[in-house]
Amino acid sequence: MSYILVVDDSPTIRTSVEFTIKEFGFPIKQAENGAEALDTINEFKGKGEDLALVVIDVNMPVMDGISFLKEFKKTDRFTPVLILTTESEGAKIKEGKDAGAAGWMIKPFKPENLKDVVMKLIQ
Amino acid sequence: MIKTKDMKTGRDLFILYPGDYYASAIQCFIGSVTGSCVIVCLYDTIRRIGGMGFLIVPGAIGTEGIYRDQIAAQGINQMELLLGELVKLGADRKNLTAKIFGAATFRESRLSREFISTSQLRFIDQYFKSEKIPVYVDDLGGDYRRKIYFSPTDGKVYRKVLSNNDESSEFIKMELEFINRIFRNKDTFGDVILFE
Numbered sequence: 001m002s003y004i005l006v007v008d009d010s011p012t013i014r015t016s017v018e019f020t021i022k023e024f025g026f027p028i029k030q031a032e033n034g035a036e037a038l039d040t041i042n043e044f045k046g047k048g049e050d051l052a053l054v055v056i057d058v059n060m061p062v063m064d065g066i067s068f069l070k071e072f073k074k075t076d077r078f079t080p081v082l083i084l085t086t087e088s089e090g091a092k093i094k095e096g097k098d099a100g101a102a103g104w105m106i107k108p109f110k111p112e113n114l115k116d117v118v119m120k121l122i123q
Numbered sequence: 124m125i126k127t128k129d130m131k132t133g134r135d136l137f138i139l140y141p142g143d144y145y146a147s148a149i150q151c152f153i154g155s156v157t158g159s160c161v162i163v164c165l166y167d168t169i170r171r172i173g174g175m176g177f178l179i180v181p182g183a184i185g186t187e188g189i190y191r192d193q194i195a196a197q198g199i200n201q202m203e204l205l206l207g208e209l210v211k212l213g214a215d216r217k218n219l220t221a222k223i224f225g226a227a228t229f230r231e232s233r234l235s236r237e238f239i240s241t242s243q244l245r246f247i248d249q250y251f252k253s254e255k256i257p258v259y260v261d262d263l264g265g266d267y268r269r270k271i272y273f274s275p276t277d278g279k280v281y282r283k284v285l286s287n288n289d290e291s292s293e294f295i296k297m298e299l300e301f302i303n304r305i306f307r308n309k310d311t312f313g314d315v316i317l318f319e
């Protein structure tokens with residue numbers, strides 16, 4: 001079964017997101033920043049595990065969410081990437097959209113909203 | 124927030140009002156006054172970047188803890204806003220240490236001693252443990268306001284207990300407004316935009 005990757009530099013947010021979406025039954029993996037996310041994806045691709053969805057923060061050390069998105073979309077145009085961030089500025093959201101994000105959710109997230117969006121994106 | 128000068132040192136001084144947050148990688152002071160809210164000062168000990176923000180959790184946190192709690196989500200978000208500013212300047216959560224001040228109770232306040240000591244302290248305890256951010260100073264409680272000066276490039280904090288409320292009447296009013304705003308918006312969550 002394909003997995004969902006949750007990327008945020010906050011362990012609290014990663015755990016909250018995991019609690020919210022684990023009822024869908026997908027295995028969930030976590031990464032702390034964009035670079036670690038790319039490594040994780042490559043590692044599991046090597047093992048033949050498919051990626052269903054990435055839920056990723058913007059402001060993270062090492063590699064931010066937008067840089068991840070640009071890098072990731074070079075090799076995978078189809079797997080949806082959902083941005084989950086405190087950033088609400090129009091220009092930032094447009095940057096995400098232009099880089100190929102499937103959606104933009106502003107923190108704090110309502111668990112029901114996150115579930116709805118994840119459900120839509122993994123179908 | 125207003126920018127002014129610290130008279131003694133000539134350094135820039137950024138005065139935060141309740142609800143503001145600010146981070147800096149260059150030498151300055153960040154100052155504010157708190158009563159029942161908690162002022163959180165975070166400092167990246169490797170990169171020498173620091174920031175200050177306000178925290179108030181608008182209600183009781185359920186027995187399941189902060190991960191599934193919508194009241195706690197509001198507190199987590201207040202911290203996320205400050206952490207985001209720090210990360211944009213190059214800080215890393217792994218190097219952060221915290222100094223926290225406030226959570227005072229006042230007889231005239233709508234916030235009971237019980238509420239402050241259970242909800243606020245419980246959130247602080249669980250949140251910083253979850254984030255693995257060591258709390259070096261927690262100067263919490265009492266029935267007095269605290270004036271805090273934070274030097275973001277070395278992590279030093281200068282604290283003064285305010286015995287006289289006249290000195291901080293502007294802050295008292297604004298803190299009440301901030302607390303009311305957070306309580307009013309406790310069921311408000313961020314927007315969702317789908318691009319496809």
Ligand SMILES: [Mg+2]
Pocket residue numbers: 008009010057058059060207210
């Ligand atoms: Mg972040």
